[in-house]
Amino acid sequence: MRPIAFGPQVCGRIEESSVREWLVPDGCGGYAMGTVGGLRTRRYHGLLMVSGRPIASRRLGLAALDAVITMPSGALVRLGTHEWADGAIAPRGHELMARFDLVDGVPRWRWRIGDVVLERELAMSHGSPSLAVVHRLLTGGPVSLRLEALVTWRDGHAGRTAADGPPPVVAEAEGGCVVADAFRLRGPDFRAAGQWYRDVHYREEAARGFTATEDLWYAGACHAELRRPGDTAEVSAWAGDLAEVPPPATIVVAAARERSRAVVAAAAPADESQATLALAADAFVVRTPDGPDVVAGYPWFGAWSRDTMLSYEGLFLSTGRADVGRELLRGYAATLSQGMLANTADTGTVEYNTVDGTLWFLHAVGRHVAATGDTDLAAELLPALRGVVDAHLTGTRYGIRADPADGLLTQGVPGEALTWMDARVDGVPVTPRIGKPVEVNALWVNGLATVIKLAWQAHTHAGAADRAHPAALAGFARRFPAPGGLLYDVVDGPDGDDDTLRPNQLLAWSLPYAPLRPEPAALQAIGRALMTPLGPRSMAPTEPGYRGRHRGTAAERDTAYHTGTVWPWLTGPYVAAWRRLGVSAEQTLSDADGHLGEYGLGSVSETADGDAPHAATGCPFQAWSVAESLRVRRLA
Template sequence: MPMVVFGAQVCGDLSAGAAREWLVTDGVGGYAMGTVSGLRTRRYHGLLVVAEPGQPARRHLGLAALDPVLTLPSGASVSLATHEWSGGVVSPEGHTLLERFELVDGLPRWRWRIGPVVVERTLAMVHGRSHVGIVHRLLSAPDEVKLTLKALVTWRDAHAERGASGPPPVVASTADGAVVERAFRLHGPSWRVGGEWYRGAYAREEAARGLNAAEDLWFAGEFGASLRAGEAVEVEAWAGDGEARGARRIVDRARDRARSLTHDACDDVDAALVLAADAFVVAGAQGAPDVVAGYPWFGTWARDTMTSYEGLFLATGWCDEGRELLRAYAATLSEGMLANTADTGQTEYNTVDGTLWFLHAVERHVTATDDEDLAAEVLPGLEQVVAAHVAGTRYGIRVDPTDGLVTQGAPGVALTWMDARVDGIPVTPRVGKPVEVNALWINGLAAVAGLKERLGGDAAGLHRLRERAAASFASRYRIVRAASDVQDAAALYDVVDGPDGDDPATRPNQLLAWSLPHAPLRGTPVPERLFSLFTPLGPRSLAVDDPAFTGTHRGSPAERDRAYHQGTVWPWLTGPYVDALRHSQAKDHRELLAGIEAHLWEWGVGSVSETADGLAPHRATGCPFQAWSVAETLRVRRIVG
């Protein structure tokens, strides 16, 4: 039963409490999300964020806030909510009355104290439906108090804003609440209609990201009840068809589910990582499992999914779900490439490495489960991947016949995981033969060969391809000082045969040459030069002494994209880093995870962030909840014990 507790010193200080975020998901791409202090700091924060069926990236914000107001026995009215407005005013300041925030079994719980009166809020979502239940319980009071819950709503794309310059949301009252925009229901006791704009709600994190930070929220109405100590008010909100389920019942079932997922966790950190992993596994198109790359703004990305596969599905034992995911993704293969994402509104085949991670994921699954039926089903597609790469496919992706290595690149695209673009121009195009792509290629050839031999086939041709690529890798990527023929401390080129020759930049991409199961350099010493990349939250994406190094990942979208892979820390790379050292050095590698374990309670509470600043103190950036960051931490933590 993992528990995180913050007291009044954190909750009551917006610089601390509003910088820590919580997340509850519904298993279909939607969520509830906010901060420990209760302040909405992002346009994405709300108590009901709804994903379109089978489209986790297409989300709408519905119930933005449910503001509690207490009327005490004395007649005094006290608001427990917290909002910030465009003029810089924070009002009301309910966070100053918080004495405690807890995250227990993945569910957030707040406790406010006003003298002898103590009120507690807990919320949970129904797994498999866009449905949230919110319980307010009066824990203690000398006499009866009245609790009013004011519903602030909207209905808009989660990435956008809606304002009072347009029509207000259409709210149709019912006997027990209301229907908003014919899109979602509100249900609770003693509904009373509202009808007023709350103008200028301010989201400070959006301002920090260089985006519009203000929107208007519609006061749809309020629920109310008179309570004595021990009594509770239940409110629900849900999208689509369905009926009320009882908010307390929703909370109880969510808690039971969390405990069933973590029953064999070795400690609270392990349990937290399992619950964090569960948040990313959703029902995708046609009902097959899929993976949300990160909350609150990402949808599904094949590269992230396949990189995360071992941690999300094999380390957790969710192999049946993983099997169906792999089958669904295999059906997207086209011209030897895996569909990468539909987040932009259309399916895109725009990655050179996602397909190679898919080969790795299938081989790891079959090795872990002995699922030869899956191997037989997808092997023809995997062999087509190899054939298409040898013959050549989209974006110049092909095997160079002169050395057996994969080359790639086309104008205006960035095909590796370092894919940021500014004004349509890749920041790190890496045209040529990227080091991790060829480590994945060599690993993938061994994976497909092993699967074919396991099923009784002849893999001699695959072995020849791998042996040639491995030999070329060993001779082409080593950085050598021409005068002394001594290997440089930088170890490997990041890209060879690029438009400007070979790129000696020290990046963590080369870790895959040591970390993968069939890596070309597995078992050989990892150069000390790579150790300088490591930070408490993982490796930097570029060495500090490189002229292009950018130490902070902040500012406008363009500023952030320019820094994204130019020194920014990526926690997911802790997995390859630990594996590379584990395969080459006999030492205790558990200590490499100490920084990430502490980070679990610093930002996205109970989870691992997408990125962090390259310079100390390495403040977290990007998505507070990122799939491959969680997956790789969980995977290697369970390996190193």
């Protein structure tokens, strides 16, 4: 994998270390997450974030475990780092940090205090909300180590203060304590405390326009004597079955490394970038009580059907997870209603509110069968897929229906945004795109062809897809080409045809059964107007309403979300379109390699600013960004 390591010039500078974030997922939707220098900059940062149902219903338990060393001289050295509401940063343990490494998915810190070097590693037990932290003396000593547990038990999306009610109840338990009857902490010589740490400040939340302070409860501390190099102090924290004590932390860390190596090996990567992305992909594939699912992005997203199906090929077929993917596809197929795939929202309600999520599902099933030869799955799902086609031909929710005049899908009602460009401000869609969007109809043509191919492979009939595909293909070729060689973004909209220069037309040239063949001049024009080192902008800078910075309040960010912001996932269609012309576009992929160590370490961000230097924004770890980058690299 690509080496990810930083020395004191990054670790010791808040402005450098705090924008680089690490993630350790638990395989259930929960995680540990923080920054290289240890400063918690988001309300989502912590060592034990526990996922619930739905996945995005997470709760933070163990926020921080601050190391305090007593040196042989008696001097007290604090290795934690916190920022406070008054602007102070104290303690400043990051200034003693010698090195940070991310090795096989396991983060490792080393602090140097004179001749004393202390190392910390942490991992989670895959498949359970269980954290393991190992502290090891590497040189010097003897020293006394105190590990102070700052805890809470609150919604992962919102802070908690002393004014909100009494502190979390901390009860004694063998080797440690139980907090709020929700999670357990265990370590050497635990001694209870009990004190509010008030006005902890989260700079990233302040920058995003959210409440940026909260209070944490100092529950107590573990104590250990590290007398000689090699001595360790191990701490565990876990939710779920609190009576079941997890394995020793050193064993959990070693197992996490071994599992990461196995995950990478199963993907058979061709180079270190593919290996890094294969491990990044693993973070998004989770097991829930209902079966396998996909986390759309960390730290705040849960499962969304559009994201899952768009990411399917990269997350499952490019990583050797076809068996898990098969189970996922069957589970999602069971949610079909009126020809639409359920969009399991982060709110916990099941919604049917996308025009393209179902079409991406057809695409995912087709790619699965093409990659695996699983005609049994094709035969099993074909009745449902034919039902999708029938429902779209006759009409389903939100005005989604095939227009008999040209065979194309039209969609949309006032107040709704059903395409992937679905941002709202004060409930009003920023880019409603009512009418016939280009990528939706590319997916429609592709989906119809997919159903026909699956039916042929399963030795059965394709139903209405046989007659719908030629009409839609001809309609697409007739309606979408615009003067100048590019494609309309939407045709038959409320104001006619929309020629806004966006990247959505890339799908018309890049899908397996794309309705059109790309012209070099068209791709060159898109490249000139939209491409950045992290992928295409969502709108050209020359268009009215372009916004080059995805920053500020929620309203400001949502306004910019699809009006100039860069979306790395679109690199996949861009590269695939060039490859249809026999052009490798490898430079486009290698340009983004440096990003693997810039923001979400070892991963690819959700978005970035449209304007240079294209700083990453949104979720630092985003499923479809990773999936599409990995998919097109594997196609090389």
